[in-house]
Amino acid sequence: MKKSGAEIFVECLLREKIDTIFGFPGGVVLDVYNVLFDAPLRHILSRHEQGAVHAADGYARASGKPGVCLVTSGPGATNTVTGIATAYMDSVPIVVFTGQVPTRIIGNDAFQEADIVGITLPCTKHNYLVKDIADLARTIKEAFFIATTGRPGPVLVDLPKDVLAAKGDFKYPERAYIRGYNPTYEGHAGQIAKVVKIIARAKRPVILAGGGIIISGASEELRQLAEIGQIPVTTTLMGLGGFPATHALFLGMPGMHGIYTANMALSEADLLIAIGSRFDDRVTGNLEEFAPHAKIVHIDIDPTSIGKNVRGDYPVVGDAKKILSKMNPLLKKEEKDWLKDHEEWLREIEEWRKNHPLTYNNQGKKIKPQYVIEQINEATKGEAIITTEVGQNQMWTAQFYKFTKPRTLLSSGGLGTMGYGFPAAIGAQAAFPDKIVIDIAGDGSFQMNIQELATAVQYRLPVKVAILNNKYLGMVRQWQQLFYNRRYSYTCLNSNPDFVKIAEAYGAVGLRASEPEEVRPIIEQALAIPKPVVIDFEIDREENVYPMVPVGASIRRMLLA
Amino acid sequence: MADKIFENAKSRHTISLLVENRFGALTRIAGLFSGRGFNIDSLTVAPTVDPSISRMTIVTRDNGQIIEQVIKQLRKLIDVIKVVDLCEEDYVEREMALIKVESEPENRAEVLRIVDIFRGKIVDVSATTYTLEITGDEEKLGALINLLKPIGIIEIARTGKVALGRGNKVLKL
Numbered sequence: 001m002k003k004s005g006a007e008i009f010v011e012c013l014l015r016e017k018i019d020t021i022f023g024f025p026g027g028v029v030l031d032v033y034n035v036l037f038d039a040p041l042r043h044i045l046s047r048h049e050q051g052a053v054h055a056a057d058g059y060a061r062a063s064g065k066p067g068v069c070l071v072t073s074g075p076g077a078t079n080t081v082t083g084i085a086t087a088y089m090d091s092v093p094i095v096v097f098t099g100q101v102p103t104r105i106i107g108n109d110a111f112q113e114a115d116i117v118g119i120t121l122p123c124t125k126h127n128y129l130v131k132d133i134a135d136l137a138r139t140i141k142e143a144f145f146i147a148t149t150g151r152p153g154p155v156l157v158d159l160p161k162d163v164l165a166a167k168g169d170f171k172y173p174e175r176a177y178i179r180g181y182n183p184t185y186e187g188h189a190g191q192i193a194k195v196v197k198i199i200a201r202a203k204r205p206v207i208l209a210g211g212g213i214i215i216s217g218a219s220e221e222l223r224q225l226a227e228i229g230q231i232p233v234t235t236t237l238m239g240l241g242g243f244p245a246t247h248a249l250f251l252g253m254p255g256m257h258g259i260y261t262a263n264m265a266l267s268e269a270d271l272l273i274a275i276g277s278r279f280d281d282r283v284t285g286n287l288e289e290f291a292p293h294a295k296i297v298h299i300d301i302d303p304t305s306i307g308k309n310v311r312g313d314y315p316v317v318g319d320a321k322k323i324l325s326k327m328n329p330l331l332k333k334e335e336k337d338w339l340k341d342h343e344e345w346l347r348e349i350e351e352w353r354k355n356h357p358l359t360y361n362n363q364g365k366k367i368k369p370q371y372v373i374e375q376i377n378e379a380t381k382g383e384a385i386i387t388t389e390v391g392q393n394q395m396w397t398a399q400f401y402k403f404t405k406p407r408t409l410l411s412s413g414g415l416g417t418m419g420y421g422f423p424a425a426i427g428a429q430a431a432f433p434d435k436i437v438i439d440i441a442g443d444g445s446f447q448m449n450i451q452e453l454a455t456a457v458q459y460r461l462p463v464k465v466a467i468l469n470n471k472y473l474g475m476v477r478q479w480q481q482l483f484y485n486r487r488y489s490y491t492c493l494n495s496n497p498d499f500v501k502i503a504e505a506y507g508a509v510g511l512r513a514s515e516p517e518e519v520r521p522i523i524e525q526a527l528a529i530p531k532p533v534v535i536d537f538e539i540d541r542e543e544n545v546y547p548m549v550p551v552g553a554s555i556r557r558m559l560l561a
Numbered sequence: 562m563a564d565k566i567f568e569n570a571k572s573r574h575t576i577s578l579l580v581e582n583r584f585g586a587l588t589r590i591a592g593l594f595s596g597r598g599f600n601i602d603s604l605t606v607a608p609t610v611d612p613s614i615s616r617m618t619i620v621t622r623d624n625g626q627i628i629e630q631v632i633k634q635l636r637k638l639i640d641v642i643k644v645v646d647l648c649e650e651d652y653v654e655r656e657m658a659l660i661k662v663e664s665e666p667e668n669r670a671e672v673l674r675i676v677d678i679f680r681g682k683i684v685d686v687s688a689t690t691y692t693l694e695i696t697g698d699e700e701k702l703g704a705l706i707n708l709l710k711p712i713g714i715i716e717i718a719r720t721g722k723v724a725l726g727r728g729n730k731v732l733k734l
């Protein structure tokens with residue numbers, strides 16, 4: 001029996017075991033929506049296409065499964081670009097389906113036409129324009145295969161209206177075969193053996209774990225590596241949760257707003273073992289002065305990450321989990337007292353930790369944002385799924401929430417997309433209806449996708465939004481304070497709306513805390529409400545994120561409040 | 562001039578690729594070069610014996626370690642099947658040029674003599690112009706152009722380089 005392109009599309013999603021998609025309908029995808037009307041699939045209607053793609057991203061990051069987004073042509077498609085670029089920078093497996101005008105009028109500047117394949121070329125792992133219904137099922141199979149394998153990433157499939165309306169035979173391929181695409185998973189055995197010897201010889205080793213640890217599911221192997229070798233661990237923003245923040249060997253996050261101990265350990269190490277990290281400039285600071293005494297072992301699934309920013313003395317290409325599970329038994333066999341060998345190094349680290357702990361001034365009558373995050377951490381026992389926006393809220397969360405499990409921090413690390421956190425929280429909550437999901441937001445960022453309150457309310461997704469409201473674009477203001485002589489150019493948000501009333505208008509619950517004593521009770525209150533809740537924390541307006549490394553400086557040159 | 566060509570040649574790399582002969586493959590490759598700030602000196606592309614595969618020859622300049630990144634980034638593209646930097650091995654390269662020169666009565670003999678020495682061909686003649694066809698490597702084309710310049714080059718069209726590894730060095734699937 002012949003099926004329409006729209007039917008084939010939905011059938012393919014079911015074959016891929018997709019149970020939830022995020023989208024927004026429009027003219028050229030009406031045929032698909034007509035099939036979705038009674039398909040055994042949950043479609044979550046966002047209020048802006050950017051919300052849909054971030055939600056698909058949050059769903060993917062929280063669950064490890066591919067996120068799916070469906071939008072119409074033209075503006076529907078272009079509205080997904082920021083979300084696609086966000087997922088690309090952070091290696092998130094999402095598949096975005098965009099409607100397209102009929103093939104015969106592509107290129108004619110038709111109504112709601114945009115060359116979305118051309119527009120997204122540099123921010124997708126791969127993309128497709130399906131011109132023939134005979135290619136549809138195979139293309140969808142390839143799209144999911146590419147998105148979820150190797151270094152994951154977003155794939156876009158552009159679906160012209162006539163292809164969706166055409167009839168064709170449906171046969172879903174068992175597997176995708178792409179001759180130009182062959183990710184390396186197994187690390188080179190000889191190189192792994194060499195790395196083991198290098199690690200055994202190091203006196204001052206440190207592990208830098210990035211998002212690759214979480215993507216490959218290598219948290220347990222990472223913990224074993226650290227414990228066998230008695231090697232301290234720092235995780236990048238993307239790696240937080242990949243190693244328990246409560247572990248004695250954990251140093252905290254490094255980089256521009258990194259923890260003093262982490263930055264010092266990187267600067268003084270004689271061996272840096274980087275795993276699933278691409279050495280972003282926010283991590284390394286001035287490259288010339290980064291890890292100046294260290295040999296560098298670089299384990300990454302993406303060969304282009306190796307040698308791009310930082311010289312890798314001992315590169316190993318492959319999957320972190322596979323490589324670490326081969327390395328750990330070899331390390332165990334080394335006849336050596338690791339603890340004794342690293343005693344001096346660990347003591348030095350302990351001194352840094354003791355003399356320069358992460359701290360803030362919690363005096364006075366104003367709510368400190370760091371205090372809010374500490375209280376959220378305690379109230380949720382460090383086990384909530386936390387999303388963040390971008391700016392001070394993101395850095396304070398990274399510093400003060402004690403992430404102990406992978407896939408519990410969802411944050412736009414690479415692209416730094418304000419407006420990411422709230423829709424991502426909706427996506428995460430859709431994946432885990434029973435978990436606590438909290439977006440730690442700024443008043444600026446939250447307003448970038450505030451319309452998604454309607455989505456959360458409609459689908460009864462009880463996400464919590466904790467707004468650290470300083471009535472500023474806080475991080476930009478902080479830079480203006482420190483480097484632009486306090487000239488607060490266009491960063492003051494004095495005309496913010498009343499967030500409590502906004503929440504109520506959408507049918508959510510709005511709460512407000514303006515004094516420190518109210519913080520914990522209001523968090524408990526919010527967590528007890530089985531509905532979306534927005535909490536407006538009126539915080540100390542000019543609180544800054546410290547430590548801070550000025551742009552271009554060495555990461556050991558930290559401003560400490 | 563000769564010195565300058567030599568300088569450029571030192572940092573140049575000739576990269577050979579097998580790519581899917583498919584809509585968008587060229588755009589992806591060109592976009593990669595522009596998006597990541599890599600240079601393209603020349604780029605040629607045409608189908609191979611297998612019509613589903615095209616062979617591309619890209620000449621690029623290396624600033625430091627960039628060539629390694631260029632090749633890795635190319636390999637990362639889904640439509641790219643094989644990539645090799647021919648400069649790591651022995652290879653032959655050729656480029657063709659069509660050159661239109663002024664042909665005044667007093668220099669016609671000179672043009673013909675130069676063309677002959679370079680084993681070129683005259684492919685079009687008019688009252689005031691000769692168009693000649695020349696095939697060779699970079700140095701040969703450069704030398705010819707240098708000799709023709711004083712006579713007066715009106716326009717020039719070059720194909721960009723094509724190249725193959727020598728002997729048993731084969732780029733295959």
